[in-house]
Amino acid sequence: MLREQGPRGVAATARPLACAADYAAAARAALPPDVWDYVDGGAGDELTLAANLAAFRRRAVRPRVLVDVAHRDTRTRVLGTDLAAPLAVAPMAYHRLVHPDGESGTARAAAAEGLLTVASTFASQTVEEIAAAAPGRVWFQLYCFRDRGLTADLVGRAQAAGCTALVLTGDAPLMGRRERDIRRGFVLPGDIEPANLRGLPGSGLAGGGLAGGGLAAGGLPGGRDLAAATRELLDPALTWDAVGWLAESSPLPLVIKGVMTAEDAVLAREAGAAAVIVSNHGGRQLDGAPATLDALAEVCDGAAGDIEVYLDGGVRRGLDVLKAVALGARLVLTGRPVLWGLAVAGEHGAREVLRLLKEELDLAMALSGRPSLARLGLDTLAPAEGDT
Ligand SMILES: Cc1cc2nc3c(=O)[nH]c(=O)nc-3n(C[C@H](O)[C@H](O)[C@H](O)COP(=O)(O)O)c2cc1C
Numbered sequence: 001m002l003r004e005q006g007p008r009g010v011a012a013t014a015r016p017l018a019c020a021a022d023y024a025a026a027a028r029a030a031l032p033p034d035v036w037d038y039v040d041g042g043a044g045d046e047l048t049l050a051a052n053l054a055a056f057r058r059r060a061v062r063p064r065v066l067v068d069v070a071h072r073d074t075r076t077r078v079l080g081t082d083l084a085a086p087l088a089v090a091p092m093a094y095h096r097l098v099h100p101d102g103e104s105g106t107a108r109a110a111a112a113e114g115l116l117t118v119a120s121t122f123a124s125q126t127v128e129e130i131a132a133a134a135p136g137r138v139w140f141q142l143y144c145f146r147d148r149g150l151t152a153d154l155v156g157r158a159q160a161a162g163c164t165a166l167v168l169t170g171d172a173p174l175m176g177r178r179e180r181d182i183r184r185g186f187v188l189p190g191d192i193e194p195a196n197l198r199g200l201p202g203s204g205l206a207g208g209g210l211a212g213g214g215l216a217a218g219g220l221p222g223g224r225d226l227a228a229a230t231r232e233l234l235d236p237a238l239t240w241d242a243v244g245w246l247a248e249s250s251p252l253p254l255v256i257k258g259v260m261t262a263e264d265a266v267l268a269r270e271a272g273a274a275a276v277i278v279s280n281h282g283g284r285q286l287d288g289a290p291a292t293l294d295a296l297a298e299v300c301d302g303a304a305g306d307i308e309v310y311l312d313g314g315v316r317r318g319l320d321v322l323k324a325v326a327l328g329a330r331l332v333l334t335g336r337p338v339l340w341g342l343a344v345a346g347e348h349g350a351r352e353v354l355r356l357l358k359e360e361l362d363l364a365m366a367l368s369g370r371p372s373l374a375r376l377g378l379d380t381l382a383p384a385e386g387d388t
């Protein structure tokens, strides 16, 4: 068990870290304030960020008692990968902002717990390094660039590196306005880079562009404008045609991230996707989008059992995983908690956070009288407040 470090690591004040929220507090104390806010923050008034958390808290579980729960089984299989629990690490940019172990540390941590990691296009290590750290347990998150040749190159690299699925992010035609980053004048430190784009001509994000003084999030003087540099790369004209193109051009199963409506679940199905992730990007894109847990039912309706439905956003407890699975998610992804663990104790800390979430899920399954994932269904949860 990890212990919080006291001043200069004084052991006498060290307290055990009992849950993900404890890691958040320890990470906040350890990280520079601008990095904490980059990770923690959402878009606009952070309404959606708060809604994701509130939706999990609102739902109560209907416990069944006197059920034999001597053996619990949290295992599942998702797109050909065997998982110890229906849990994965959501794609996040720049893990080395919080710890030098970076994405390869995260990927090793997840694999050690029998889970998988989605590596971001904007990872601070290359997809080759990350995939090599956790063979068979890495998916690749793709941002589709204006330059389709460059996009196809990245897809080819991810596949050659051994990634077993592609996750196309659909909710970021432009970057959301993260006001904490603007107020802090957040700048990507000069030693952190989007490693997959190394040497990329003309992007302004790689090579010399980065080495010279870093990237500012808010267009403030003293660094490059992160939002502007990302805008130069990402294609705001992206449509479902690109999904069809990707589904045809790569043998890897394709997952669409950011689907929040039944209509878009139907389009994902028709375009050849294998799955969708109900996600509002952790409240970092459209502020005002609903909580993901509240959008899950309609996306499941649209998916109609033809494609799988996953969920991310606000998962902080094993109990949250149980609730999402009960409402139809085959896989639940968690983002910020893994960066909290990584910030506190590198790979070991990330692993501890994932282990805690798994243990909490196992205990919640026992105490709710549902010892297998198959027993988690709509009858597991009490009606949401306000439902009739
Ligand atoms: C620091 C940070 C960086 C992120 N970078 C990406 C990214 O590169 N690509 C992407 O599709 N989503 C990205 N996301 C969104 C996550 O994949 C995920 O949707 C979200 O974090 C889930 O919410 P949670 O953090 O509340 O678990 C990022 C989120 C955070 C917090």
Ligand SMILES: O=C(O)C(=O)c1ccccc1
Residues within 6 Å of the ligand: 093, 122, 172, 230, 281, 284
């Ligand atoms: O911060 C994010 O949420 C994110 O998705 C992103 C995208 C491109 C570069 C850096 C971060």
